[in-house]
Amino acid sequence: WAWLVLAANCFVWPHIAYRIARGSPDPYRAELHNLMCDSACGGAWVAAIGFNIVPSAVLVAMLAMDKAAVGGLRFLARCLIAQVGYAAVMAFITGLPLHLHSGVVAVLASLPLLLAYPVTVGYTAYRLARRVRQQNDVLAALSHMDGLTRLPNRTHWEQAVASEFARCRRIGHSSAVVMMDIDHFKSVNDQHGHQAGDAALRAVAAILRDTLRLSDLPGRYGGEEFGVVLPGIDIAGASAIAERIRKRSPRITTTARGSRAPTARSTRRRPRGATARWDTISARPRPESFARVSLTPIDADARLADSSSAIFPGEETMSLKERRRFVAGMGALFAGGLLSTAARAAMGPEDKFDLVVKGGELLDPSQNLRGKRDIGMRFGRIEAVEADIPAARALRVLDASGRLVLPGLIDIHSHVYPYGSAIGIPADELVQFQGTTTMVSAGDAGANNFAAFRRYIQAQTRTRLYAFVHIANIGLSGFPEPELYHLGFAHPEECGKTVAENADIAIGVKVRMSENVINQAGIEGGGARVMCHIGGVATPALMGEILNTLRQGDILTHCYSGFPNLAGRFTNIVQDGKLMPEALASKKRGVIFDIGHGGGSFDFTVAEAAMQQGAAPDTISSDIHVFSGNSPGMPYLTWVMSKFMALGFTLEQVVRMATVVPAGLINRLPKLGTLQVGAPADCSVVEIVQGPVEFVDTRNNKRSGKSYIKPVQSVLAGVPFGRPYHAPFSVK
Known part of the structure; x- marks a missing residue:
């Protein structure tokens, strides 16, 4: 039992x-x-x-x-x-x-x-x-999630805005918030029923999902209002994206109960970033300006809490009731210190700088400044430039005694797409050799692989990265086969679209020596700047046509190339010791002459003849890549700058060509390339090592110099590169 x-x-x-x-x-x-x-x-x-x-x-x-x-x-x-x-x-x-x-x-x-x-x-x-x-x-x-539109709801979206704002404040980058609503929405609900209104809201949500970048976060702010977080973008890029959203649906037509309900949409941009300038928009367009993008700039020192008169300049843009409602909603979002840059950066007597670069001699061509100064950095920005900042006021001190402190050096022609481009080098690995804080990828990626460059390289790199999009959709991934050997790879329309969709980091189009492709790039790129590579051009006549095709603001890189064509003939801008008339005309027209030294694109004899006849360089760049970095010419940016000092340029002139001028061409981050108060906290600490020293070009021509520039340390957004780190291993 x-x-x-x-x-x-x-x-x-x-x-x-x-x-x-x-x-x-x-x-x-x-x-x-x-x-x-x-x-x-x-x-x-x-x-x-x-x-x-x-x-x-x-x-x-x-x-x-x-x-x-x-x-x-x-x-x-x-x-x-x-x-x-x-x-x-x-x-x-x-x-x-x-x-x-x-x-x-x-x-x-x-x-x-x-x-x-x-x-x-x-x-x-x-x-x-x-x-x-x-x-x-x-x-x-x-x-x-919002149940109707399947977008993030207001709470989740506001958390994303606050998180992105904190990131911008920490690293010194810009981001934006776009606010938008549907015009005539109340009349749609009243005349056609709420089903039609719901359909319109879902249609706007679908357009946002299809139009925005993968990194952007749209959300429903409430009612017919939507918002979008745009990480890593300035006001120009935010404007382009907002305009693209508007153009994709100037009139949304929905159907409910047999009726057709047309609606329109107004877009408003509210960038939020560690910039010295904020922008906002009117919350109600005038009747004649429905379905449009509108923008009103304001000064950064206006606090959001009392910004009625600054942010909303006229009664015609918003009623008092609506203004209070809007400020109350945004005030909750940006409370707790998320105010303007100036308000946030104002230091009290007990506050300390994140970093003080102390004891160095500042050289800033943008201010015609050269003298002993200390630099106080806080929240990724330059907070103070003074004769003496006590070390006790700093959380960390970088001793620059006996050295020069320059604005962060900018290399406008480099190849920094490792693993995606056949010749790319990680940008952060180059900092110790050339002192750069900002670099521009010169066509490493084309339309087909630019998204990968953005997500896996630019987003993961400490160095500030911008890029020219290659006219060839494969970029430089086909190396050593020339990317335009088959012109079928050239897709100007797709290239122009990629530039427009990545306006925050894509600063133009990269092409090789073909006047037809250059012209198409300018047209399809919507007027985007073109960087044209020359060297080994087939004939002098073709070189002349290429020079005549370039517009004001376009960049002629490898401008002093001595590289021969396939027949062994030197078809560069200097022919038989004389500067081509087309080259001089393009220089006077405003074409930018860029060095782009590289491993085979700089000839002392071409440079000397061109400069003597009126074609001096505008920017100095390295064209550094896996092959040129090991060539006898050693085209590291500071070494190329030193070569031009040997050719008779002053230290101030070569620093200007590697800071102020390229920063103006990038034109994405305010005050980049300067040491002014409010500028990004980027600087390069260098030594001037006395010679004699011998320089070699890519044609084995040699010139003697008296000194050269040696990089010592670089600081990006107030954080030095390299060790020592703070325990436990934080970089700040």
């Missing part, structure tokens, strides 16, 4: 208990009662086997495991009391037989339970935890 009872307890009772719990109005309480019965049975079986040590211990432990998991320690205590009680009852019935010794048979009989039961309970708990986690994920997604 004992075996029958045991079989019933093991195989029949679990099914009965399950049905009891399922049929109960309170399944949880019923299941607790069932577990109490399990414990009682377990106590009875302990007594029935004579309190045999091993089986009894296994039985008690197994029963305690699921009781503690389900009901906690208090429920476990109650179950243990039930076990003891029923064990005593069974002992009284059986006469308290004791069989304490556990033989081999008893131990072996206990092993299956000892192994199988924990595995079963553990797996059941895992499945339950996994199901709960999945349900929690669903609940979290639902709590973050």
